[in-house]
Amino acid sequence: MSEELASPSDAPRQGISSLEIGLRILNTLTESPKPLTLKQLSGKLGLSPSRLHKYMVSLQRMGYATQDQTQGYVLGKSSLTLGVAALSRIDPIQQAFQAVEALNRELDKTLSVTVWNGHAPLVIKWLDASQPVAVNVRLGMELSPFFSVSGRIFLAHLPDTRRDEILDAFYQAPPALPRHKGQPLKRDAFERHLEQVRAENLCCFYGDFLPDINVVASAIHDINGNISSVVSLMGLNGDTDVRPGSLYSEKVSGCARSVTEAICGARAQG
Template sequence: MPPQRAGIQSVEVGFSLLGVLGAASGALMLRDLAAAAGMSAAKAHRYLVSFQRLGLVTQDAGSTRYDLGPAALKLGLASLSRLDSVKLARQRLQPLTEQIGQTLALAVWGNQGPTIVHWEESPQAVTVNLRLGDVMPLLSSATGLCFAAFMLNRHASQNRLAALLQDELARTQKLGRKDLPTSMAEATALLDEVRQRGLARVVDTLLPGVAGFCAPVFDADGHLALGMVALGSLATFDPAWDGAVARPLAAAARQLSSDLGFRGA
């Protein structure tokens, strides 16, 4: 354990009140706020008076309830503006790779579609003909399905996404593939399933003998920030929706979304 450095205990105690307000769904009465922070109402009130002077807390004159103030909002916005979602995600890939024993990757939306920006190979890495900067197909890759599902009709790039999806459907029809959607109705049904599960999966569609998952990571505005991807050979990769790969991958994506300020389900 690193050595404990001296601090100001009263600051740490008082911050518990701000933490309770930040986690609450709305303004709180003094008694409820104090109880949640584990202190008496009288003690909590003294801290709240100081926080009000600093603009960290406001009190409604009518209901007497307390809520976060404008100074807290400015601090939160400043912190969010400095977050680098890809950097944060990269920091978490190595321990996740060790946990699930599969190759992981990160993808973001680029000019031509979902683009691979980082790889983290496992000792049992599957050999794939993919490189950093490659754009993933929307219908045959877990990455593409994830981006299509969580960006279509919800994002500034939706017109570009819709056009790419139509082009890919046309190519699929021309190739006569039976394992992929060939109409917008079929694609819509598949994307609905991805949204319902909160996770995209492919098995044998992008590469023979290879399966993959992609979990969405959202920012504070609820927009898709990136996709966390896991892929591997079916000889060692668990493709079950609630299996040894899907569960920790989805959990890591949810935690990163929360750390980026996402407050959704």
């Protein structure tokens, strides 16, 4: 035969269209910051109000949707139970490990994952590139909150009182001033730097950690908005551009963002 026959796995698998419509309705309710009327749902989904009403009756009957005092539709208790059950089965650290392993294979760069141990970042995953970077950092090592990218991200997200305690203790007699873009940072400048790190969820070193080594990091957040872990990438400055908007900066940010979404679900659209 001159033509190859498509295998059954190549053909689109048939689903249940009515189930898919019901799930689209739930997704639309999930993404909405406020209750939606039948008319608003109808417009968003492209379904007639009469047809949509039948779906809403079934979803309410099963507890996946309900109406509030304004008669707008919101998610019901069954949706909450489903979400909690899904969250309970997620391991945030394993999600981070799998993501950095994939990024290490894709980019062939040194990557790490750190967590906050109460007063400093702790390296819980370290993946070398095929040509390892010569740094004295390895699995199980505690890093400085001031002289590591992950440390600065954790500091930037700490409660104000706890962050001030750490800054007070450090700046009373600093062993050396933290640097950024080659410039030493006194306390006021360091605090402004932390504000930018928090706003961008990104911290970059341009030879500030060690000469000729660039580093970039971004935080993974949990369902409560707290940092679960931090992903960091490093390489020689000759072939590892980590400036915001660069390939490696975008890859690290995207990795952290995708794991956050896997842990928390897609963020509601405001």
